[in-house]
Structure formats: structure tokens, C-alpha cells
Amino acid sequence: MQFERLDIADVVLLKPKKFGDARGYFMETFRRNLFEEMVGPYQFVQDNQSLSADVGTIRGLHFQLEPRAQGKLVSCIAGAILDVAVDIRSGSPTYGRHVAAELTAENGHMLWVPPGFAHAFCTLVADTKVSYKVTDYYSPEHDRGLAFDDPDIGIEWPMPTGQAVLSGKDKQQPKLRDLGTAFTFSSAAS
């Protein structure tokens, strides 16, 4: 497994080793000791899975407020996504900036999105399945979002935003400028 820190260092791209043979492939997708050594002492408590039928489905930008903030380890188990993490930690030198990675069932890559980041993805093919582990339980009271097409964040989605397939909730998310202080940045490793 390779761990690659992205331009926002707290966001990590994990690249499992694939062992291919005539039957197909095998790969280890998670090892607690390695994750704790390379990323941090996070504990996962819930696994999620979503299926998006249409190309250009955008889910997010979503996050949970403290004290129910979630770290997410995101993988694509069918199809392909552009996965995006936005730094929303007040005081962070990269506040409002984002990083993105292409996660596909083929490459097996996974993205670690720490607490303090908003998360979204866009599907690149039909019938895309995303599977992800989270470090705190779902809490509707703490569930929040930001506009996926917020010009102050400036995510370059792979298709015109007017063509995005969205939930009703994601069609009317607030802008980053209206967020206030949701998280505060700690210079200690997140």
C-alpha cells in the first residue's frame, strides 16, 4: 500500500497493491496498523455505500459539525469518480482550497478526507458505486453542506454544472462565505 500526501497534506491518497492472476485480482484495502502509522489514530465506526445510476451525479459537498465530525476513507468499487475534499478549518493556511483525485474500481485508489473537510464526488461513468468508512456515526442534526459549484471554492467538475444530477438538498446548499467557523485549524497533525 502506498500513501501519497496531496497538495493539502492532511488529505492522503492510498494506493493498495493489486495482486493479479488468471482468476482476477486480490488487494488488501485496509490495515489498521499501517493506517494509524501513516495517517493517524482514527477509528472507523460505520461503512457506507452509494450507487449513482447517472454519469455526472454529484453528491456533496457534505460534512458533519463537531462534535460529530467525520473522517472518511473513500473508495470506488464500481465505475469511477472524481473525489474532492475542501479544507473548511478556520485558520488553516489552505482554508477554502480543495484537492481532487480520480478513484476508480480499476485503480483501487482510496482518498482519506479528514474531519474539518467538506467532501463531494462526481461520477465519471454510469452505475458507479462508492464505498466509504467513516470515523463517527451519521448524525442528521450535525449534517451540513456547501454548494458544489461555489465560485469561491472553484472546483472544476468534469461537466458543465448545469448538467449535474443532484439531490434536492444539494441544489440549495449555502456558500462557503456564509459558513462561519465550523472547524478551527490545529497545526498539530490532524
Ligand SMILES: Cc1cn([C@H]2C[C@H](O)[C@@H](COP(=O)(O)OP(=O)(O)O[C@H]3O[C@H](C)C(=O)[C@H](O)[C@H]3O)O2)c(=O)[nH]c1=O
Ligand atoms: C450519509 C448518510 C445518509 N443516510 C440517509 C439519509 C438520507 O435519507 C439518505 C441519503 O442521504 P444523502 O442524500 O445525504 O446521501 P449522499 O448525498 O450520498 O451524501 C453522502 O455523500 C457525500 C459524498 C458524503 O460525503 C457524505 O458521506 C454523505 O452526505 O441516506 C443515512 O441513513 N446514513 C448516512 O450515513
